Amino acid sequence: MGAPRTARDRAxxxxxxxxxxxARRQLATGGADRLSLRAVARELGMVSSAVYRYFPSRDDxxxxxxxxxxxxxxxxxxxxxTAVPRADRRGRWRAVCGAVRRWAxxxxxxxxxxxxxxxxGYRAPADTVAPAVRVxxxxxxxxxxxxxxxxxxxxxxxxxxxxxxxxxxxxxxxQLAPSLPAPVMTRLLVAWTQLFGMVSFELFGQLVGSVxxxxxxxxxxxxxxADFVGLPS
Amino acid sequence: MGAPRTARDRAxxxxxxxxxxxARRQLATGGADRLSLRAVARELGMVSSAVYRYFPSRDDxxxxxxxxxxxxxxxxxxxxxTAVPRADRRGRWRAVCGAVRRWAxxxxxxxxxxxxxxxxGYRAPADTVAPAVRVxxxxxxxxxxxxxxxxxxxxxxxxxxxxxxxxxxxxxxxQLAPSLPAPVMTRLLVAWTQLFGMVSFELFGQLVGSVxxxxxxxxxxxxxxADFVGLPS
DNA sequence: TGTACATCAGTGAACGCGCGTTCACTGATGTAC
DNA sequence: TGTACATCAGTGAACGCGCGTTCACTGATGTAC
Numbered sequence: 117m118g119a120p121r122t123a124r125d126r127a128x129x130x131x132x133x134x135x136x137x138x139a140r141r142q143l144a145t146g147g148a149d150r151l152s153l154r155a156v157a158r159e160l161g162m163v164s165s166a167v168y169r170y171f172p173s174r175d176d177x178x179x180x181x182x183x184x185x186x187x188x189x190x191x192x193x194x195x196x197x198t199a200v201p202r203a204d205r206r207g208r209w210r211a212v213c214g215a216v217r218r219w220a221x222x223x224x225x226x227x228x229x230x231x232x233x234x235x236x237g238y239r240a241p242a243d244t245v246a247p248a249v250r251v252x253x254x255x256x257x258x259x260x261x262x263x264x265x266x267x268x269x270x271x272x273x274x275x276x277x278x279x280x281x282x283x284x285x286x287x288x289x290x291q292l293a294p295s296l297p298a299p300v301m302t303r304l305l306v307a308w309t310q311l312f313g314m315v316s317f318e319l320f321g322q323l324v325g326s327v328x329x330x331x332x333x334x335x336x337x338x339x340x341x342a343d344f345v346g347l348p349s
Numbered sequence: 350m351g352a353p354r355t356a357r358d359r360a361x362x363x364x365x366x367x368x369x370x371x372a373r374r375q376l377a378t379g380g381a382d383r384l385s386l387r388a389v390a391r392e393l394g395m396v397s398s399a400v401y402r403y404f405p406s407r408d409d410x411x412x413x414x415x416x417x418x419x420x421x422x423x424x425x426x427x428x429x430x431t432a433v434p435r436a437d438r439r440g441r442w443r444a445v446c447g448a449v450r451r452w453a454x455x456x457x458x459x460x461x462x463x464x465x466x467x468x469x470g471y472r473a474p475a476d477t478v479a480p481a482v483r484v485x486x487x488x489x490x491x492x493x494x495x496x497x498x499x500x501x502x503x504x505x506x507x508x509x510x511x512x513x514x515x516x517x518x519x520x521x522x523x524q525l526a527p528s529l530p531a532p533v534m535t536r537l538l539v540a541w542t543q544l545f546g547m548v549s550f551e552l553f554g555q556l557v558g559s560v561x562x563x564x565x566x567x568x569x570x571x572x573x574x575a576d577f578v579g580l581p582s
Numbered sequence: 583t584g585t586a587c588a589t590c591a592g593t594g595a596a597c598g599c600g601c602g603t604t605c606a607c608t609g610a611t612g613t614a615c
Numbered sequence: 616t617g618t619a620c621a622t623c624a625g626t627g628a629a630c631g632c633g634c635g636t637t638c639a640c641t642g643a644t645g646t647a648c
Contacts, residue, residue: 124611124623131624147469149382154601165603166625174602233465234553236380245558275572281565288559305560306543306570312555313546320467322545325478326521327538332514337539339508344577357590357644364591387634398636399592407635589645594638601632612622 132170134160136184139177143225148178148235175238182244185226190250192219197254205262206339206347212254213311213338220315231316252308253292259304259345260293270346272297300346307341365403367393369417372410376458381411381468408471415477418459423483425452430487438495439572439580445487446544446571453548464549485541486525492537492578493526503579505530533579540574 138156153174157164171177196215200207220227229235230248262268277285277298285298285305293301314337317323318330327333371389386407390397404410429448433440453460462468463481495501510518510531518531518538526534547570550556551563560566 122612128624145469147382147466149380150469152601153603162624163626164601165605165627168603169624228466231553231555233380233461236378236383240554275569275576277569278565281560281569284560284565302566302569305566306573309546309550309570310539310543311546313542313544313549316546316549317542320464321473322464327514327517332511332517333535333538336508336510336514336535337542340539343508355645361591385634386636395591396593397634398594398638401636402591585648587646587648589643591641591643593640593642595640597635597637599634601634602630604630605628607626607628608624609626610622610624613620615618615620 128170131160135167135170135177136180139181140184140226143181143229147225148229148238151178153177178235178238179241179243181226182230182240183247185223185230186244186247186250188223188226189216189219189230190247192216193251193254197258202261205258205267206342206349208258209255209342209345209347210335210338212251212258213334213341216251216311217315217318217334220319224319227315227319231312232320249292252304255304255308255311256293256296256301259300259347260296262347263296263300267348268300268346269343269348272299274299274303277302303345307345310337310341361403364393368400368403368410369413372414373417373459376414376462380458381462381471384411386410411468411471412474412476414459415463415473416480418456418463419477419480419483421456421459422449422452422463423480425449426484426487430491435494438491438500439575439582441491442488442575442578442580443568443571445484445491446567446574449484449544450548450551450567453552457552460548460552464545465553482525485537488537488541488544489526489529489534492533492580493529495580496529496533500581501533501579502576502581505532507532507536510535536578540578543570543574 135156138159139151142151142155142159151174153167153171154164156177157167167177171180193212193215196211196218197208200211202208220231234240259268281302282298285301288305289296289298289301314330314334318328318334323330323333368389371392372384375384375388375392384407386400386404387397389410390400400410404413426445426448429444430441433444435441453464467473492501514535515531518534521538522529522531522534547563547567551561551567556563556566
């Protein structure tokens with residue numbers, strides 16, 4: 117990136133941002149699949165071919181939006197988590213989960229872009245991995261610290277992991293939290309899928325007719341999951 | 350419906366099915382959003398306007414596919430569940446969950462159609478509610494029977510439900526399993542979101558780099574959820 | 583059993599629309615000397 | 616500080632494509648008497 121030096125650089129940075137903003141806004145009316153370079157250009161009052169000076173193709177624009185979405189979600193979760201006293205592990209856990217849901221509800225189309233059905237014909241490049249891992253990293257950190265203090269309920273006692281799963285989980289552990297026992301990381305993976313499963317169900321309308329609005333159900337389940345991973349009350 | 354009486358009726362029923370089959374196959378290359386009446390007609394060797402004799406609009410075709418998908422998933426789960434001895438509650442639980450995952454993996458685009466991000470601009474009619482509830486009904490049945498036998502671990506002891514949640518859950522209970530205690534039904538709702546959260550994460554590529562292939566993780570978590578809802582081993 | 587009429591399936595042309603991407607171009611901005 | 620050249624942003628026209636839906640029509644199938 118680097119600070120823009122010339123007027124040209126500044127103009128370019130600003131227009132790039134404006135194109136992404138406009139595209140983001142247009143996601144709301146049609147989803148990723150209907151995102152159109154021409155429509156973006158039109159709204160910005162420029163000719164469609166001019167957008168190609170900023171993004172070589174529609175897919176590159178999509179990739180930029182995806183990376184931005186992961187980063188925005190990650191930042192929101194990090195900010196919420198940072199605001200809670202370090203020692204309040206359950207509070208931090210709640211903060212992360214609540215921030216994910218809040219961000220998703222405020223940005224449903226960006227959420228769908230990253231956690232919904234994949235855009236057909238689009239293949240996400242590797243750049244999305246690092247930003248995508250920010251939320252799980254926060255969940256891991258809370259549990260890891262609790263475990264390091266020997267304050268984790270259930271410890272690592274659990275049903276034995278089948279070898280295949282144990283190997284996979286150990287690979288994840290090596291990446292995210294070396295020395296954390298595999299059973300604990302496994303519980304984290306369960307909680308992780310639970311969290312996003314709930315948020316997706318709410319956003320995609322699957323809870324209509326049962327526990328929608330989902331505030332109470334969500335908060336309750338977040339606490340159940342905190343119990344499940346072993347956070348003390 | 351009613352049995353087709355005339356040759357015309359039979360031809361109509363068959364072509365309707367063929368149109369849906371073709372459309373289903375085309376979901377695979379583009380997702381719901383790119384499903385095109387013209388492409389379906391082309392593949393069937395008929396003129397695009399002819400399709401309108403069978404489905405008054407693209408959205409009606411989509412609705413038919415959605416209802417069919419819920420029904421196919423429901424049937425798969427019911428068949429798997431029925432094959433397990435009634436007394437083997439955990440076996441039935443595993444069968445339902447496993448069947449959901451298996452069907453989803455075999456029909457990823459139909460799964461995305463019903464559990465992925467909503468198709469923009471499309472609003473599902475009420476006809477989809479009954480078929481959508483078939484899988485949850487199976488999960489409820491297993492747990493309800495176990496509870497009626499007083500064999501449910503954890504009974505209904507649990508963290509107290511906030512009033513809002515209690516009210517919502519009781520409404521669900523009235524519909525699906527009158528007399529089942531609210532805490533039990535709440536745990537079922539958690540397991541339900543967990544199940545589909547996992548399947549969606551696997552199918553939509555979110556598990557790549559961690560527990561993918563997800564067989565071991567899935568089976569393990571299904572058992573954890575069985576514990577969680579209180580099924581005996 | 584045969585005829586007259588109504589129903590329906592499928593045709594082919596058309597309307598009006600939007601899309602991604604390429605290309606040769608003009609004119610402004612930046613850089614090297 | 617001034618000039619010559621290179622870089623870049625944005626234009627406008629065009630290519631080739633596919634889409635959903637409507638409409639007047641022909642010809643086959645079904646129904647009532």
